[in-house]
Amino acid sequence: MKNKQxxxxxxxxxxxxxxxxxxxxxSYSQNRNFQLRYQNGDMDQYTDAGKFRINVLVLKDGKxxxxxxxxxxxxxxxxxxxxxxxxxxxxxxxEYFYDGSGEYLKLEPYDGAFENLPVRDRIGYVETAxxxxxxxxxxxxDMAVYGDEMNERRIANTLGLDVSFVDGGGFMYAxxxxxxxxxxxxxxxxxxxxPEDIDAAYVGKKAREESIALIGSQSVKSxxxxxxxxxxxxxDMLGMLVSMISAENAQKNLSPLKGKLGEQIGSNIFTxxxxxxxxxxxxxxxxxxxxxxxxxxxIIEKGVFKTFLHNLKTxxxxxxxxxxxxxxxxxxxxxxxxxxxxxSFEELLSTLGDGILIIQVDGMHAGANPISGNFxxxxxxxxxxxxxxxxxxxxxxxxxxxxxMMKNMEEVGSDLRAFVGxxxxxxxxxxxxxxxxxxxM
Amino acid sequence: xxxxRVKLGYGSYNELxxxxxxxxxxxxxxxxxxxxxxxxxSKGVAERILGTVLKYGGDFAELFVEDRYSTNIxxxxxxxxxxxxxxxxxxxxRGFLGxxxxxxxxxxxxxxxMLAVARRVGEALGEVKLGDLNLDLRKKELNNRHIIIFNPKxxxxxxxxxxxxxxxxxxxxxxxxxxxxxVNYWDYDQNVLIANTEGVYVxxxxxxxxxxxxxxxxxxxxxxxxxxxxxxxxxxxxxxRMDLEQAGVRAARIAVRMVDAQxxxxxxxxxxxxxxxxxxxxxxxxxxxxxxxxxxxxMSVFAGKLGQQVGAECVSAVDDGTIPNAWGSANVDDEGxxxxxxxxxxxxxxxxxxxxxxxxxxxNMPPTGSGRRQDYTYAPTSRMSNTFILPGEYHxxxxxxxxxxxxxxxxxxxxxxxxxxxxxxxxxxxxxxIENGKVTRPVKGATLIGKGYEIVQKIxxxxxxxxxxxxxxxxxSGSIPADVGEPTxxxxxxxxxxxxx
Numbered sequence: 001m002k003n004k005q006x007x008x009x010x011x012x013x014x015x016x017x018x019x020x021x022x023x024x025x026x027s028y029s030q031n032r033n034f035q036l037r038y039q040n041g042d043m044d045q046y047t048d049a050g051k052f053r054i055n056v057l058v059l060k061d062g063k064x065x066x067x068x069x070x071x072x073x074x075x076x077x078x079x080x081x082x083x084x085x086x087x088x089x090x091x092x093x094x095e096y097f098y099d100g101s102g103e104y105l106k107l108e109p110y111d112g113a114f115e116n117l118p119v120r121d122r123i124g125y126v127e128t129a130x131x132x133x134x135x136x137x138x139x140x141x142d143m144a145v146y147g148d149e150m151n152e153r154r155i156a157n158t159l160g161l162d163v164s165f166v167d168g169g170g171f172m173y174a175x176x177x178x179x180x181x182x183x184x185x186x187x188x189x190x191x192x193x194x195p196e197d198i199d200a201a202y203v204g205k206k207a208r209e210e211s212i213a214l215i216g217s218q219s220v221k222s223x224x225x226x227x228x229x230x231x232x233x234x235x236d237m238l239g240m241l242v243s244m245i246s247a248e249n250a251q252k253n254l255s256p257l258k259g260k261l262g263e264q265i266g267s268n269i270f271t272x273x274x275x276x277x278x279x280x281x282x283x284x285x286x287x288x289x290x291x292x293x294x295x296x297x298x299i300i301e302k303g304v305f306k307t308f309l310h311n312l313k314t315x316x317x318x319x320x321x322x323x324x325x326x327x328x329x330x331x332x333x334x335x336x337x338x339x340x341x342x343x344s345f346e347e348l349l350s351t352l353g354d355g356i357l358i359i360q361v362d363g364m365h366a367g368a369n370p371i372s373g374n375f376x377x378x379x380x381x382x383x384x385x386x387x388x389x390x391x392x393x394x395x396x397x398x399x400x401x402x403x404x405m406m407k408n409m410e411e412v413g414s415d416l417r418a419f420v421g422x423x424x425x426x427x428x429x430x431x432x433x434x435x436x437x438x439x440x441m
Numbered sequence: 442x443x444x445x446r447v448k449l450g451y452g453s454y455n456e457l458x459x460x461x462x463x464x465x466x467x468x469x470x471x472x473x474x475x476x477x478x479x480x481x482x483s484k485g486v487a488e489r490i491l492g493t494v495l496k497y498g499g500d501f502a503e504l505f506v507e508d509r510y511s512t513n514i515x516x517x518x519x520x521x522x523x524x525x526x527x528x529x530x531x532x533x534x535r536g537f538l539g540x541x542x543x544x545x546x547x548x549x550x551x552x553x554x555m556l557a558v559a560r561r562v563g564e565a566l567g568e569v570k571l572g573d574l575n576l577d578l579r580k581k582e583l584n585n586r587h588i589i590i591f592n593p594k595x596x597x598x599x600x601x602x603x604x605x606x607x608x609x610x611x612x613x614x615x616x617x618x619x620x621x622x623x624v625n626y627w628d629y630d631q632n633v634l635i636a637n638t639e640g641v642y643v644x645x646x647x648x649x650x651x652x653x654x655x656x657x658x659x660x661x662x663x664x665x666x667x668x669x670x671x672x673x674x675x676x677x678x679x680x681x682r683m684d685l686e687q688a689g690v691r692a693a694r695i696a697v698r699m700v701d702a703q704x705x706x707x708x709x710x711x712x713x714x715x716x717x718x719x720x721x722x723x724x725x726x727x728x729x730x731x732x733x734x735x736x737x738x739x740m741s742v743f744a745g746k747l748g749q750q751v752g753a754e755c756v757s758a759v760d761d762g763t764i765p766n767a768w769g770s771a772n773v774d775d776e777g778x779x780x781x782x783x784x785x786x787x788x789x790x791x792x793x794x795x796x797x798x799x800x801x802x803x804x805n806m807p808p809t810g811s812g813r814r815q816d817y818t819y820a821p822t823s824r825m826s827n828t829f830i831l832p833g834e835y836h837x838x839x840x841x842x843x844x845x846x847x848x849x850x851x852x853x854x855x856x857x858x859x860x861x862x863x864x865x866x867x868x869x870x871x872x873x874x875i876e877n878g879k880v881t882r883p884v885k886g887a888t889l890i891g892k893g894y895e896i897v898q899k900i901x902x903x904x905x906x907x908x909x910x911x912x913x914x915x916x917x918s919g920s921i922p923a924d925v926g927e928p929t930x931x932x933x934x935x936x937x938x939x940x941x942x
């Protein structure tokens with residue numbers, strides 16, 4: 001971290017704040033990023049890079065103005081821009097800064113383990129995955145991606161807050177496409193904080209096996225089905241819940257969970273928590289983007305809605321304590337965690353008996369509406385009979401309402417897995433006892 | 442992947458440039474200012490950076506310098522809640538060796554650091570080393586096709602807020618069931634300098650302005666939303682010329698119609714897709730699979746099919762980055778290649794791909810001005826600009842009248858595709874049933890899915906009402922402004938993912 005340059009920038013801006021009788025908060029983030037992408041065994045993209053950004057927030061009479069820059073030049077201009085932006089803010093909402101009082105969780109910062117790997121080793125990951133995918137002659141195409149990242153954050157303000165943290169880790173992704181009447185794609189990924197967490201051969205093998213297993217896929221008849229949402233699919237769909245549990249969205253009439261605190265909104269086997277730390281996550285954090293302490297809490301406990309997620313502003317408005325979930329201009333969990341049940345994935349399959357295992361949904365950004373909870377998504381998976389996978393399923397959509405789906409949850413598996421998206425997400429697979437499927441049969 | 446919608450209504454571009462001829466001087470000044478911002482990069486520095494890459498490895502080097510100033514304002518419930526401005530400033534350095542590419546970026550702009558980054562790029566390419574390179578960069582003067590009247594910096598923020606509030610009021614007062622309206626405003630002024638070892642040394646300025654209106658209707662515990670997000674490669678004059686009330690009404694109308702709608706039926710049926718943003722179907726079903734990033738390595742269902750009949754005869758489509766002031770246009774692409782109008786499909790026959798420099802090496806075909814990137818933190822790759830189906834012969838009314846039973850997809854949401862398998866999906870944000878040739882009642886929650894190479898063969902009628910709509914396209918090189926477009930079309934059969942009755 002460029003501490004000296006940042007300190008100079010900060011001191012200049014803090015002095016300006018004092019002179020102008022305003023409060024100011026400066027966040028500094030520095031990112032290192034490496035990424036490799038191979039298509040069909042040939043290098044397609046190689047990126048090795050770094051950058052930093054400084055965000056300046058000026059607070060005056062409860063109103064915020066924001067400005068950012070990517071050069072240490074001219075802190076005065078950045079400060080004045082932020083001040084000028086306050087002049088057009090006319091909301092009644094009152095904004096706050098946090099003074100950094102109280103204890104922070106002692107989390108082990110990321111040690112840059114991937115950063116220190118020789119490039120040869122990182123190329124080794126994608127080559128291993130590529131070779132593993134290609135072990136079946138029915139594979140037509142493949143792609144393998146490896147990446148690692150390191151993010152350093154520091155937040156300081158004129159009320160005394162000054163906190164910093166480093167997080168990061170590595171990830172790997174593979175896609176296999178198998179030959180069939182229509183090409184069949186299978187994917188797999190993994191992530192971790194240490195190089196030994198990344199098993200490239202496993203990722204390649206799983207991608208290959210999935211694409212091969214999908215050969216001969218057909219659609220199904222339209223109708224209502226019992227389904228398993230595999231953990232990766234469930235984590236995608238939880239994006240809707242993340243929007244719904246934002247106190248900001250509730251206060252602005254943009255959440256269907258508004259006014260439902262304390263109500264039974266889901267099946268009693270459904271418990272969701274927000275965790276500042278989980279050993280499987282690569283996005284743990286001791287503080288949120290306002291510098292407030294993160295904390296463990298139940299959001300939904302046995303189906304009962306316990307709390308919205310708050311930043312400083314929404315908490316004050318609702319008369320509750322901030323929950324440490326500020327995320328830039330929005331609100332998000334640190335690690336969204338769904339409490340696992342007892343059944344392994346295989347046991348979920350036998351519990352399902354007859355139904356469909358969903359292994360991919362497409363179009364979450366367009367076909368899912370977190371304001372109404374309605375979704376209609378392209379999907380694929382496997383047909384399950386007597387607890388056994390019998391064939392691939394293509395060209396179907398799954399439709400429903402997320403609020404109804406929470407009530408229709410029948411089983412929660414024990415197969416926890418970590419994902420990234422809106423912060424971290426650690427979830428198992430689930431059985432939903434009724435969902436609408438459209439198919440072409 | 443493509444995200445959200447809509448309309449243009451630019452009128453005549455020539456008329457625009459004439460009427461505002463007196464501003465041209467001002468425009469020229471804006472360009473000079475652009476050069477001043479980038480003046481840390483004398484030709485000497487650029488030559489030393491490019492030379493350093495080649496000294497250590499590779500047979501081609503490229504420098505991309507970006508200085509961008511953006512404004513984001515968010516209005517909820519009629520009040521401005523957040524106002525942010527900011528400056529992005531950094532460089533991307535890329536080297537090729539044959540068809541291998543290495544990319545690095547940094548925003549530590551000391552010459553020492555940039556030369557170190559250039560050296561790392563060269564070393565990563567290794568192997569081939571050229572001797573001393575005599576680079577002679579000559580600045581190319583561009584004939585600017587996209588006249589900007591007001592630089593966003595020169596327009597008061599209060600004026601921008603007034604546009605937002607006009608749209609807000611119109612949406613809010615459209616109906617008592619409107620429960621919330623969120624309006625976001627976004628503009629930026631991006632100045633780039635692009636230099637490479639083939640002698641390219643060029644600057645370009647890209648100004649964009651966009652308004653995004655999201656209206657929410659609430660009735661009997663049901664909530665539905667409607668969206669409209671017009672944008673252009675123009676300064677805030679774009680909003681001065683636009684009918685802001687109509688824009689607000691359009692978002693509100695979708696929300697109000699959908700809150701009363703029944704779930705869409707499920708199953709295969711005929712679908713009429715309305716013009717402008719409906720073009721997202723071509724963007725997803727075909728466009729992405731015609732990008733060199735998929736085609737060059739054989740990762741596309743359309744690889745190796747040039748000259749073949751891939752679609753119905755009524756389908757012709759282009760990608761055109763030259764359209765004056767259009768959302769996805771530029772004078773040069775992000776590799777310094779002049780943009781052009783690329784014919785993709787003519788009467789159903791595959792005529793061309795969208796090709797960047799790396800794709801060009803891999804495919805042994807010339808680049809098409811399609812190298813684009815979100816910003817300097819992404820290596821450029823082949824991308825769409827303004828992509829649309831060309832007009833056919835039918836009036837839209839005729840297209841609808843020809844359907845006994847089907848879905849009328851009036852307003853589309855975003856979509857996505859896997860170019861390797863052709864599987865795509867996209868959402869219908871405003872849909873109606875067609876019964877006996879007439880639009881009968883609103884339906885919600887329809888998603889359309891299929892395989893691109895099949896759907897393009899099933900287009901049966903193409904209307905004469907072509908129009909384009911704006912959105913953000915996401916892919917390998919990040920999220921970029923792109924227009925989609927089409928006239929009203931009829932697809933014989935497509936799977937509609939609704940609810941079972």
